[in-house]
Each structure stands twice: as C-alpha cells, then as structure tokens.
Amino acid sequence: MSDYDILIAGGGLVGASLACALRGRGLHMAIVEARASSTAPDPRRLAIAYGSRCILDTLGVWSGGAACPIQTVHISQQGSFGQVQLHHHELGVPALGYVVAAQDLNETLWQPLNHSPDLDLLRPATIEHISLHPDAVQVTIHESGRTRHFSTRLLVAADGGRSSIREQLNIPVSRHDYRQFALLADVNLPQPHRHIAYERFTAEGVFALLPMTQQRATLVHTVRQYRLESLLALDDAAFAAYVSAAFNDYLPGNLTFGPRLSYPLHLLKARQQTRQRTVLIGNAVHTLHPVAGQGFNLGLRDAAVLAEYIAAAQCAGENMGAAKTLQRYARERDRDQHTSIAFTDGLIRLFGSPLPPVPIARSLGLTLLDILPKGKRLLAQQMMGLHGRQSRLARGLTLPQPRGADAL
16 A cells, blocks of 8 residues: 555646646645745746646636736847737737746645645655655655655656656756856836737847736846856946847836846756656756746646546546556657757757858748748747647646546
C-alpha cells in the first residue's frame, strides 16, 4: 500500500495547477515544496495566453480582476518598415492574452489547495533520494530538520529548470546558452496603454512592453551580458531615454521605471519526459526564451493534459502510473513542446542575425504576414496556445469523475 497516489515535487505555479486540477477526485496527494511559504514575494509578471486563461477558468482559479487583457499585439523591427498587428476582434476572442502578477496567480491557486482534505503539504522540504519500483516510487524527504520516507504510485517532477528529480534520474538534456539576460522592470505610463502589447526587435535585443492594470506596463528586455551591467547602472532618466529610443514613436515620453531585475537565459529540453512511475512537467522538462511569453503557458498545458490522462485512467480503472499511460501522455505533449521551442528559438535566431540581407527579408516577411489573414491567424493561435489538440480543461470541460473504486 502506497502512502500517496500522487506526489508532486514542486509547489510552484505548474505543480499547484496540477494539484488544483486533480483535487476532489478521491486521490491522496502530496506536494513537496522547498519554500517555507506559498506567499513569498515574487516580482515576476506573467503573460497568460488566452488558452491558459481558459484552463485556469475551468479550474475555478482565474481572477480576472487582477489581470490586464491584451487586446492588440504590435510586432515590429527597429529601422524597418515591416510590422504585424494582431487584434482580438479579428480572432473572435475577448483578449489575445493577459498580464498578471505571478504572486497574485500563486495566491489564487493556493486558496483552494490550503483547504483541500486530499492534499498534504510538506514544506519546507526537499527530496533527497528516490528509488523506482514497478508498483511505487520510494521517496526520502528532508523536512524541517528530519528525514521522512514515503511511497507514491506516481511521482510528478514540477521542480523547475534545475530539477533535482531529473538530475537524480540522470535524464539527459539538450541545452543552449543564449548568452543573454532578461532585464525586467515595471513602468508607469503617462497615458493609457489601450491594452496594446509591443514586441520590438532591435540590434540591442528584444524589447517587450506588456500592459498592466492601473496605467502601468512591464518591460522585458533581452540583452547581451556585456551590456547588462551598464544598463543596470543607468539612472532612471537615462534608462527611460534608452527604452524610448528603442520604440521610437510608439511610446509616449516621460516613462518612469521601478527597480530593475535580471536573470540569465538559456534553452533546455529534457530528452525523456518519463521514467518508471515518474513524469516531468513544466520547466523540469523545458525552459524557453521569454520572447512571445510561452514558458508558463507551455507548462500549464503539460499540467492540463497530464491531469486529463490521470482522470481517464482513474475512470477506466487503469493504472495511472503505468508505462503505457505515461508514454501516451509524453507522445501527445512532445509535439506541442517541440513546436513552442522551435517558435521561440526561431524568433531569436531570425531577428538576432546581423547579416545585411536578413533585416530586409525580415521586413518583407513582417509586411507579408500582416496582409495575409491565414498567416496572422496561425501566428495568433501559436501565441494564444490554441494550436493543435486542446485539452478538456482548455475547452472548458471538467475532468470526468470516477464512479467506483479506483485502480491506481
């Protein structure tokens, strides 16, 4: 007999989303989280794709009041005549996406989990050792100064890009260092943003300006390492001038910025998503460049599809930790993950090329894309997370409930 049906390593946004999707199903679950509190400060701002909003809405954890809709996406290249504009009304959706504070979303996810009788929260705790067996995974956990031992029928690694589960299982990864940093800062705007998100490609790197509530925006700027220190050292007026110059006439003057933060950028893809009774999701299996804001959205789709496979196995009286179940999940997710990685990585490689003919070709490509409805729709569907097969949760359908005894 196992202590848990499902043990989730990592109580971040993706792990918590999976727990929300599976609560109330009669499954005995646990989350192992290294942080002492789920309300720890988190300065990140997230671009939530429309498809992700649908998933969160179905789970009952979407707080629309704290999110700012993106109704138009403006994509352009500095010094170029080409541009693309995507409008929500052309695609028949209320918004192309939303911008939300990560801390707000985290608190919304944890509200139902904090009162869920089928979930044990082990924190602050780390998984020190795992041992895979045909009928269960044996887990050794260090929690609050003591060592504890558990078994689980399914272990889910949602423990981030430096996943200790992935490392303990010696799962190989493909890694590419972009030799760039993301520079982040909130922006106070002198006039309304009109719910427009800007994606601006320049010789200095990519600038993304995403609308937020209360006439604010958040800036994400990818920059080479040698430029990072000088940009962090600029005073507020000089930094505002630097950003305004990159956007030319698209932005009003008199921008004021909050504190600037930075982190290094790399691409990571695990070469395997599953092992015996173990599955990797979110950043544990893929870490993307932030261009086009695909990272969290891809991880949330992992959680939504995994929850669907678990629910289907439970309702059919099948073994949710069986190799065939996890392999079916991995096959389905592989295409979406590959497409999203190719999309973001391709944008960086295309717009980062300094070769003289490339900027002209990019300008022509943007102009052509803007006048071709089918091309714009395909681009929008990729950005909104609506390409390929949609999970039940993304389609607004709740997961089927088991009728009788479960075979786990």
